[in-house]
Amino acid sequence: MAIRTRVTDMLGIEKPIIQAAMGWIARSQLSSAVSNAGGMGIIETSSGELDAVKDEIVKMRQLTDKPFGVNVAQAFIRDPGIIQFVIDQGVKFVTTSAGDPMKYTATLKGAGLTVFHVVPNLAGALRAVEAGVDGLIVEGGEGGGFKNPKDVASMVLVPLVCERVNIPVVAAGGIMDGRTMAAAFALGAEGVLMGTRILSSTESPVHPNWKAAIIKAEATDTVFLNRKGPGPALRALRTERTTRLETEGSPNIFGEFARTQEVYFGGDLEAGIALTGQVAGRITEEKPVRQIFDETLSEFQQVLMRMQSFT
Amino acid sequence: MAIRTRVTDMLGIEKPIIQAAMGWIARSQLSSAVSNAGGMGIIETSSGELDAVKDEIVKMRQLTDKPFGVNVAQAFIRDPGIIQFVIDQGVKFVTTSAGDPMKYTATLKGAGLTVFHVVPNLAGALRAVEAGVDGLIVEGGEGGGFKNPKDVASMVLVPLVCERVNIPVVAAGGIMDGRTMAAAFALGAEGVLMGTRILSSTESPVHPNWKAAIIKAEATDTVFLNRKGPGPALRALRTERTTRLETEGSPNIFGEFARTQEVYFGGDLEAGIALTGQVAGRITEEKPVRQIFDETLSEFQQVLMRMQSFT
Numbered sequence: 109m110a111i112r113t114r115v116t117d118m119l120g121i122e123k124p125i126i127q128a129a130m131g132w133i134a135r136s137q138l139s140s141a142v143s144n145a146g147g148m149g150i151i152e153t154s155s156g157e158l159d160a161v162k163d164e165i166v167k168m169r170q171l172t173d174k175p176f177g178v179n180v181a182q183a184f185i186r187d188p189g190i191i192q193f194v195i196d197q198g199v200k201f202v203t204t205s206a207g208d209p210m211k212y213t214a215t216l217k218g219a220g221l222t223v224f225h226v227v228p229n230l231a232g233a234l235r236a237v238e239a240g241v242d243g244l245i246v247e248g249g250e251g252g253g254f255k256n257p258k259d260v261a262s263m264v265l266v267p268l269v270c271e272r273v274n275i276p277v278v279a280a281g282g283i284m285d286g287r288t289m290a291a292a293f294a295l296g297a298e299g300v301l302m303g304t305r306i307l308s309s310t311e312s313p314v315h316p317n318w319k320a321a322i323i324k325a326e327a328t329d330t331v332f333l334n335r336k337g338p339g340p341a342l343r344a345l346r347t348e349r350t351t352r353l354e355t356e357g358s359p360n361i362f363g364e365f366a367r368t369q370e371v372y373f374g375g376d377l378e379a380g381i382a383l384t385g386q387v388a389g390r391i392t393e394e395k396p397v398r399q400i401f402d403e404t405l406s407e408f409q410q411v412l413m414r415m416q417s418f419t
Numbered sequence: 420m421a422i423r424t425r426v427t428d429m430l431g432i433e434k435p436i437i438q439a440a441m442g443w444i445a446r447s448q449l450s451s452a453v454s455n456a457g458g459m460g461i462i463e464t465s466s467g468e469l470d471a472v473k474d475e476i477v478k479m480r481q482l483t484d485k486p487f488g489v490n491v492a493q494a495f496i497r498d499p500g501i502i503q504f505v506i507d508q509g510v511k512f513v514t515t516s517a518g519d520p521m522k523y524t525a526t527l528k529g530a531g532l533t534v535f536h537v538v539p540n541l542a543g544a545l546r547a548v549e550a551g552v553d554g555l556i557v558e559g560g561e562g563g564g565f566k567n568p569k570d571v572a573s574m575v576l577v578p579l580v581c582e583r584v585n586i587p588v589v590a591a592g593g594i595m596d597g598r599t600m601a602a603a604f605a606l607g608a609e610g611v612l613m614g615t616r617i618l619s620s621t622e623s624p625v626h627p628n629w630k631a632a633i634i635k636a637e638a639t640d641t642v643f644l645n646r647k648g649p650g651p652a653l654r655a656l657r658t659e660r661t662t663r664l665e666t667e668g669s670p671n672i673f674g675e676f677a678r679t680q681e682v683y684f685g686g687d688l689e690a691g692i693a694l695t696g697q698v699a700g701r702i703t704e705e706k707p708v709r710q711i712f713d714e715t716l717s718e719f720q721q722v723l724m725r726m727q728s729f730t
Contacts, residue, residue, distance in 0.1 A: 110730075111729050111730055112729060113729050121570065145539065150493060161647055169724045178627045182461065229637070229638065229639055230638060230700070231637075240470065248572065248574065249572065250571075250572035250574055250575055251669065256639075258639035260561075260639060260700070261559065261561035261572040261573065261574065261592075261593055261697060262572065263559065263560050263561055263572065263573045263592065263593030263594070263599060263602060264576055264593045264638050264697040264698055264700060264701060265638060267596075268638055268701050270598075271598075271701075277581055281572075281574065282572055282574030283573045283574070285578075287578045287581075287582075287605055287606050287607060288574060288578060288605075288606065289605050290601035290602075290605035290606075291574060291578075291601075291603075291605040292602075292724060293605075293725075293726050293729065294598055294599075294601035294602040294604075294605050294722050295598050295599065295601075295602050296598060298729070299489055313466075326540070326542075327540065327541060327571040327575050327576060328540055328569035328682065330573060331618060336666070338493075353648075355647070374450060386571055386572060386575040387540070389571070389575060389579060390575060390578065390579050391580075392558040411605050411729065412723075412726055412730065414604075415601065415604050415605060415723055415726075416723060418422050418423060418424050418604065418609070419421075419422055419720065
């Protein structure tokens with residue numbers, strides 16, 4: 109079974125599923141599994157570890173012959189040389205985020221790359237269209253990660269953007285299976301982005317403690333932190349530490365990421381902040397990426413049939 | 420065109436659209452317009468004005484011969500006599516909310532009424548099923564009104580509940596048109612509830628200032644207040660006053676509703692709190708209820724066709 113949209117056509121992928129560019133996690137082991145399963149694997153830069161990231165981009169060529177992309181998290185990148193590096197490596201797809209889309213779009217498109225910009229609201233979407241991006245990743249507030257403090261849920265944001273722009277939209281935030289992919293398409297999207305679902309996959313390099321916490325979590329077990337700044341807001345797994353941060357705030361949110369290696373790969377979830385979306389409350393088992401994608405497409409078809417049955 | 424689900428069958432309505440039981444607003448003028456347009460009009464009790472509410476229930480009989488319901492907002496009702504009054508009036512459908520579904524379900528069902536309970540999370544849904552309700556109204560955090568402080572977005576909550584219960588689910592929060600109704604159905608719902616969209620309809624009794632503010636609002640122009648209590652959390656229109664409450668908090672959230680008449684019907688949006696959902700950011704004009712519903716069903720069909728075109 110195949111689903112063909114402007115997103116699959118533009119990106120040359122089989123399945124309209126893009127992997128979130130999760131800092132430290134979206135490296136070649138996981139991203140190649142996504143690309144090999146027919147989705148779009150993305151290498152992250154939000155960790156700011158550009159030397160490691162460059163190695164990972166090179167490694168991707170050995171691990172997959174399918175398309176993959178790189179995320180340029182503008183606020184987290186101090187070396188603009190990454191742009192030229194991505195171009196030189198022959199990467200064909202870039203997502204830009206956490207910054208003004210005017211900054212790199214022309215350069216990237218001039219080099220022949222396809223550029224999707226990540227936006228948290230309509231104003232950002234219209235700005236990105238003006239910048240000439242090829243597509244948008246529209247990110248609802250229910251998703252994990254760094255967020256706009258004025259969060260808007262996917263159910264509102266995705267249709268709002270889709271009815272105002274003509275370029276293809278990828279829905280992010282709350283997406284993890286065929287039901288949610290079908291909902292995103294109903295709202296006007298032509299692709300979906302999955303973060304927490306892929307983070308908790310078999311191929312994900314994160315510590316089993318985090319995967320277990322996601323499997324155990326209720327939908328109410330995330331917190332939205334730092335809404336008043338300074339620095340970005342974010343959605344994360346509820347732990348003792350993040351519950352305290354939710355109540356007391358944090359004078360320096362970035363300081364909370366100093367021991368991220370211990371959280372993500374050492375399994376000490378109280379050593380920092382584990383960025384996680386609300387879909388943690390729906391994830392009940394670890395699965396290989398390919399199985400996640402196959403089940404998603406199969407369920408998408410079933411959902412269409414069920415919806416037809418009401419009319 | 421017709422859409423038939425367990426919700427339309429159970430409630431005897433033409434269109435699977437239920438009107439939110441908005442305090443002070445969901446009275447006979449508006450609710451009869453909803454019922455006459457083929458949806459399910461609901462008379463509110465969350466205002467606590469039980470004498471007025473009783474008159475409104477009686478008036479509904481004169482204004483429509485279609486089915487209508489009453490909401491029993493348990494936390495706001497001091498006189499349990501309302502239950503018997505609703506039964507005596509021959510009302511066939513009740514939604515219960517803001518309280519334990521064990522309290523009134525047996526009495527209401529024993530009298531032959533159909534009972535749907537409003538829930539903000541999975542635990543509440545499972546409790547309501549245990550209480551024997553006929554259906555659920557599953558309310559995502561993007562919706563306006565009084566909310567659970569641990570809010571979960573519709574994109575996550577609706578499928579979470581739908582895959583765990585066998586009774587029909589009505590999705591609330593973010594719903595205002597055919598795209599969002601189709602998304603709700605994709606997630607597993609068999610009906611939708613609209614609040615802000617109906618609040619801003621032609622037949623709505625609220626002051627034009629509020630309708631104008633909704634039409635002007637961006638999707639980021641709501642605030643989520645009182646997450647830490649005491650009293651309920653809520654989502655409301657962003658104004659100078661509510662922006663201040665968002666930052667400073669409120670020692671007595673109910674005190675903010677002392678001048679609700681002036682806010683809702685006098686048009687002074689700074690005199691209190693105007694409960695409003697994020698869909699305010701998508702509403703661009705005032706429309707009659709019948710037009711809203713007809714366009715919703717027509718767009719629902721178009722969405723199904725568009726989704727099919729991708730496969």
